[in-house]
Amino acid sequence: MFIKKIRLQNFRNYEDEEFEFEKNFNIIYGDNAQGKTNIIEAIYLSSIGRSFRTKKDSELIKIGKEKAIIELEYERIDREGNIRIEIDNKKNFFLNGIKQKKLSDIIGKVHIVLFNPDDINIIKEGPSQRRKFLDIMISQLKPNYLHILNTYLKTVEQRNIYLKQIKVENKPEEMLEIWDIRLAELSEKIYKYRSYYMQKISEKIKDIHNNITNCGNLGENIEILYLNNGENQEDFYNNLKNSRKTDIKKGFTSTGVHRDDFKILINNKDVESYGSQGQQRTSVLSLKLSELEIIYDEIGEKPILLLDDFMSELDEKRRVNFIDTINDNQVFITCTDKICLNSDNNKIYKINQGKKYND
Numbered sequence: 001m002f003i004k005k006i007r008l009q010n011f012r013n014y015e016d017e018e019f020e021f022e023k024n025f026n027i028i029y030g031d032n033a034q035g036k037t038n039i040i041e042a043i044y045l046s047s048i049g050r051s052f053r054t055k056k057d058s059e060l061i062k063i064g065k066e067k068a069i070i071e072l073e074y075e076r077i078d079r080e081g082n083i084r085i086e087i088d089n090k091k092n093f094f095l096n097g098i099k100q101k102k103l104s105d106i107i108g109k110v111h112i113v114l115f116n117p118d119d120i121n122i123i124k125e126g127p128s129q130r131r132k133f134l135d136i137m138i139s140q141l142k143p144n145y146l147h148i149l150n151t152y153l154k155t156v157e158q159r160n161i162y163l164k165q166i167k168v169e170n171k172p173e174e175m176l177e178i179w180d181i182r183l184a185e186l187s188e189k190i191y192k193y194r195s196y197y198m199q200k201i202s203e204k205i206k207d208i209h210n211n212i213t214n215c216g217n218l219g220e221n222i223e224i225l226y227l228n229n230g231e232n233q234e235d236f237y238n239n240l241k242n243s244r245k246t247d248i249k250k251g252f253t254s255t256g257v258h259r260d261d262f263k264i265l266i267n268n269k270d271v272e273s274y275g276s277q278g279q280q281r282t283s284v285l286s287l288k289l290s291e292l293e294i295i296y297d298e299i300g301e302k303p304i305l306l307l308d309d310f311m312s313e314l315d316e317k318r319r320v321n322f323i324d325t326i327n328d329n330q331v332f333i334t335c336t337d338k339i340c341l342n343s344d345n346n347k348i349y350k351i352n353q354g355k356k357y358n359d
């Protein structure tokens with residue numbers, strides 16, 4: 001699959017700019033703070049429905065303007081499509097000109113995998129970043145998952161409000177039953193998706209990581225451990241029921257799939273606590289490359305790669321190896337210095353203060 005073009009109107013530092021892309025490599029270069037990542041962000045938004053940099057949509061609108069518009073044309077094996085996102089007080093999504101009701105209606109049309117220097121946070125910044133990684137990957141493949149997850153998270157919020165009301169207003173504790181039953185139902189569904197994809201990652205990541213780390217010696221052994229909070233409705237319900245007293249005291253729900261996590265072990269040691277900087281970086285790279293393969297296996301098309309400032313993370317040798325492994329995907333690369341690649345279908349844009357210059 002590939003993106004044919006994107007038009008940005010009043011998005012970040014762009015006033016009105018259109019970019020046409022090639023099937024292979026698209027290189028976006030320029031000095032710092034000129035608008036390179038903004039293009040990657042717009043593509044990401046068209047795929048995932050939200051930014052990877054901010055939760056505040058208002059930041060996406062060009063300062064002094066009221067409405068940002070992103071319009072993207074893509075092509076897949078069997079169809080073409082057009083995604084349009086309008087951002088003002090709220091976000092509206094259009095697919096082929098038709099307004100969509102839910103975010104999950106546009107997600108999964110354009111499949112992407114983002115690589116950027118912040119990926120290391122998946123290891124360093126605790127469980128929430130790891131859940132986010134997993135949730136975004138699954139959502140792209142199973143949009144219904146996103147719907148179930150959002151319903152679950154809203155229900156947790158309602159339960160939390162009620163917990164506080166029990167404490168402060170003496171509301172009856174038995175009423176928690178309603179939320180606990182509902183949460184247990186949703187939890188089982190979420191757990192099933194997550195454990196399925198955790199298993200897929202486990203299968204893929206071993207070889208990938210072994211190859212990356214194999215420099216004449218034996219490569220490292222990597223393992224992924226899913227730290228779940230239960231497996232079926234009964235487990236989740238019992239956990240919730242058992243933690244009612246503590247939850248009322250704390251004012252929030254302390255057990256459930258919203259506390260799930262996974263560990264990455266390298267040669268049997270937790271890479272979060274014991275891994276070197278280099279091991280942490282490579283294990284995230286292996287994780288992302290596993291995601292790439294899983295998406296390909298499942299949709300039968302190569303996902304689009306967004307490499308934001310990522311090439312600068314790799315030394316020359318690893319850069320060449322990396323490029324070799326991703327030859328059939330459409331790739332977007334941002335960098336400060338123009339890089340040349342041995343490939344025909346290239347497009348190179350220079351970006352300066354929110355304007356494009358053809359190379």
Ligand SMILES: Nc1ncnc2c1ncn2[C@@H]1O[C@H](COP(=O)(O)OP(=O)(O)O)[C@@H](O)[C@H]1O
Binds near residue numbers: 013034039061
């Ligand atoms: N809402 C906005 N309105 C106008 N300019 C913005 C907005 N958000 C970000 N910018 C500008 O975009 C630039 C950063 O773009 P970015 O794509 O992150 O740069 P880089 O080329 O380094 O990747 C900065 O100059 C910033 O001031």
Ligand SMILES: [Mg+2]
Binds near residue numbers: 334
């Ligand atoms: Mg940038």
